[in-house]
Amino acid sequence: MSEPEASLTEVFVISDGTGETCAAAVRAAMLQFQAPWRLRVFAGIRHESELRRVMPKAADARALVVFSLVEGRIVAALQREAEELGVTTVDLLGPLIHKVAQRLHTEPRHQPGLLHGFTDEYFKRVEAVEFAVRHDDGANLHTLVDADIVLTGVSRTSKTPLGMYLAQRGYKTGNVPLVPGVEPPRVLLEMDPRKVFGLIIDPNKLKPLRQARVRAIGSRTYTAAYTDADAMKAELEQARRLFRRRGWKLVDVGGRAVEENATRIIDLYQQDPPGGA
Numbered sequence: 001m002s003e004p005e006a007s008l009t010e011v012f013v014i015s016d017g018t019g020e021t022c023a024a025a026v027r028a029a030m031l032q033f034q035a036p037w038r039l040r041v042f043a044g045i046r047h048e049s050e051l052r053r054v055m056p057k058a059a060d061a062r063a064l065v066v067f068s069l070v071e072g073r074i075v076a077a078l079q080r081e082a083e084e085l086g087v088t089t090v091d092l093l094g095p096l097i098h099k100v101a102q103r104l105h106t107e108p109r110h111q112p113g114l115l116h117g118f119t120d121e122y123f124k125r126v127e128a129v130e131f132a133v134r135h136d137d138g139a140n141l142h143t144l145v146d147a148d149i150v151l152t153g154v155s156r157t158s159k160t161p162l163g164m165y166l167a168q169r170g171y172k173t174g175n176v177p178l179v180p181g182v183e184p185p186r187v188l189l190e191m192d193p194r195k196v197f198g199l200i201i202d203p204n205k206l207k208p209l210r211q212a213r214v215r216a217i218g219s220r221t222y223t224a225a226y227t228d229a230d231a232m233k234a235e236l237e238q239a240r241r242l243f244r245r246r247g248w249k250l251v252d253v254g255g256r257a258v259e260e261n262a263t264r265i266i267d268l269y270q271q272d273p274p275g276g277a
Contacts, residue, residue, distance in 0.1 A: 008036045008037065008038060009035060009036065009037040009038070009063075009064065010037070010038050010039075010040065010058075010061040010062070010063035010064070011026050011030070011037060011038070011039050011040070011063060011064050011065075011066060012040050012042065012054070012057070012058045012061075012063045012064070012065045012066070013026060013039065013040070013041045013042065013066050013067070013068075014042045014045050014051070014054060014065060014066075014067040014068075014069065014078065015041070015042070015043050015044075015045065015067065015068045015069070016044065016045055016046055016068070016069050016070060016071065016074065017043065017044070017068070018043050018044075019041040019042070019043040019068070021068060022041075022066055022067070022068040022092050023039060023041050025066070025092060026039060026066050027039070040063075042054050045069070045074070046071075046074070047074075048073075048074065048077040051074065051077050051078050051081055052081065055078070055081040055082065055085055055087060056085065058085070058087050059085035059086065059087050063087070064088050064089075064090065065078075065082065065087055065088065065089045065090070066089070066090045066092055067089060067090070067091060067092065068092045068093045069091075069093070069094075070093060070097065070108070075091070075094065121170065124170045125167070125168060125169075125170045127172070128148075128166075128167040128168075128169075128170050128171055128172045128173070129164070129167040129168065131146070131147070131167065131172040131173070131174070132163045132164055132166070132167035132172070132173045132174070135147065135163075135173070135174030135175070136160055136163065136174075136175060137159075137160065137175065137177060138175070138176045138177055138185070140174075141176075141185050141187045141188075142187070144174045144176070144187050144188070144191070145187065145191065146172065147172050147173060147174040147191075147195060148171045148172045148173065148195065148269075148274075149166055149171050149172070149173045149174075149195055149197065149265065149269060150173070150174050150175065150176065150188065150191055150195050150196045150197070151163055151173065151174070151175040151176075151196075151197050151199055151265075152175065152176045152177070152178060152184070152188060152196060152197070152198055152199065152248070153177070153178060153198060153199030153200065153201075153239060153253075154177070154178050154180075154206075154232075154235050154236060154239050155177060155179075155210065155213075155226070156201075156206060156209040156210050156213060157199035157200070157201050157206075157253055158199065158253045158258060158261065159175035159177065159199060160175060161258045162175075162199070162253070162258055162261055162262055162265070163175045165258050165259065165262045166262050166265065166266070169262065169266065171266070171269075176188045178235075178239050178242070180225070180231075180235050180238075184242065189246065192274045192275075193246055193247040193248055194269075194272050194273065194274045195274050196246070196248040196249070197248060197249050197250075197251050197265055197268070197269075198239065198240075198242070198243030198248045198249065198250050198251070199251055199253050200236060200239065200240060200243070200250055200251070200252050200253070200254075201236070201252065201253050201254040202252075202254045203229060203232045203233045203236055205254040205255060206232055206236070206254075207227060207229065207232060210222075210226055210227045210232070211227050214226065214227060249268050251264055251265055251268070
C-alpha cells in the first residue's frame with residue numbers, strides 16, 4: 001500500500017518589518033523536510049485591523065503562521081485571533097527578546113522595523129528597483145527621462161545586472177541596448193549627457209560572453225556576425241564613437257565584478273551629477 005501524497009503546506013510570515021529575516025528562518029527550517037510547501041509574506045503589519053484581514057486567510061489555508069512582531073499589543077491581538085480561528089503560530093522573536101531582556105536587566109524598545117526600517121531610504125530603493133525592472137532593455141522609453149542613470153552599450157556588456165545593482169543602491173536606472181544597423185532611440189540621444197554611461201569591453205572578453213549566450217538561447221536567434229571577431233570590433237568601435245560624440249562617460253566593464261563597475265559609475269555620477277553647476 002503506497003503512502004498518501006503529502007499535501008501542500010502553507011506558511012504565512014507576518015512581520016512588522018520587511019519580513020525578510022523571518023522568511024529566511026522559515027526557508028532554513030523547511031529545508032529539513034521533503035514536503036511541498038508555499039510561503040506567503042505579509043510585511044509592515046502594524047495595526048490590529050491588518051491582522052484581522054490576514055488571519056482568516058491563514059485559517060482558510062490551514063497555514064502555519066510564523067511571526068516577528070515586537071509590539072506587545074499587536075502580538076496579543078494576533079494570539080487572540082489565532083486562538084479563535086484555530087491557527088497554529090510560532091513567535092520567532094518573542095522568546096529571544098524576553099531572554100535578552102532578562103540577561104540585560106532592561107526593557108526592550110518594542111519598536112517595529114528597526115532591522116531594515118521603512119525609512120525614506122528604504123522606499124527610495126524600492127522605487128528604484130521597480131523603475132529598473134520597467135526600464136530594462138529599452139522598455140518604456142517614454143519615461144526614461146525620469147532616470148537618475150542610463151546605461152547603454154552593445155549586447156552582453158552587463159547592462160541589466162549593473163542596472164539592478166545600482167537600483168539596490170537607490171539610483172533609478174534604465175538601460176538601452178545598441179543594435180547594429182539601428183539608430184539609437186531619440187530619447188536616449190536627448191538625455192542629459194551626465195546621466196548616460198556608455199559601457200565598453202575588450203572584444204576578446206566579449207566573445208566568450210556572446211558565445212555562452214548563443215549556447216543558452218540557441219543559434220537561430222542570432223546571426224553569425226554576433227560572435228564574429230571583426231564584426232564585434234566594428235560594433236564596439238562604432239559604440240565608442242557614439243559615446244565620445246555625445247559626451248557620455250565611458251566605463252570599461254571587462255574583467256571586473258558588477259559591484260566594482262557599479263561603484264565606478266556611482267563615483268563618476270557623484271563627481272558630475274545632472275543639474276550640477
